[in-house]
Amino acid sequence: MKKTQITINIELDENHIPEKMHWNAEDGGISNQETKAVMVSVWDEKDKEALRIDLWTKEMPMDDMKRFYHQIFISMANSYQRATNEDQVADYIVEFAENFAQQAGIKSKK
Incomplete structure (x- = not known):
């Protein structure tokens, strides 16, 4: 079975606000690409609800x-x-x- 990984690296300021974000998706040819906003949703099978991470930089x-x-x-x-x-x-x-x-x-x- 093949495994792959998508990562998001976030630099925070002293108040824990995102200043810079970069993402990687090796299988998609993405390497350390800067972004100003990220939304990730996953399905929680146990509780039957969507869980989300919504982040954006101060510069968005x-x-x-x-x-x-x-x-x-x-x-x-x-x-x-x-x-x-x-x-x-x-x-x-x-x-x-x-x-x-x-x-x-x-x-x-x-």
Whole structure:
């Protein structure tokens, strides 16, 4: 059985706020790539709930954070559709994402 690893290295300031983050995913060809935000979710089978780690650096621009969330919503719709084949629900998530983008001021109304 093959094993692989994804790592996130975080430099914190004196108040434990992330200042710099780098991630590695050897199988994906990523080595010490800098990032300004990270969201990781895992499923807790025992308690039937999602556990999350959400981190961003002090330097993450607000508009980039809004775009980050929008793209995560779109990505969630795609993953949901692949996992369940429920196109209607996936389309609803995309619709939500587009409404979010308009409300957040990162996309204009069509």
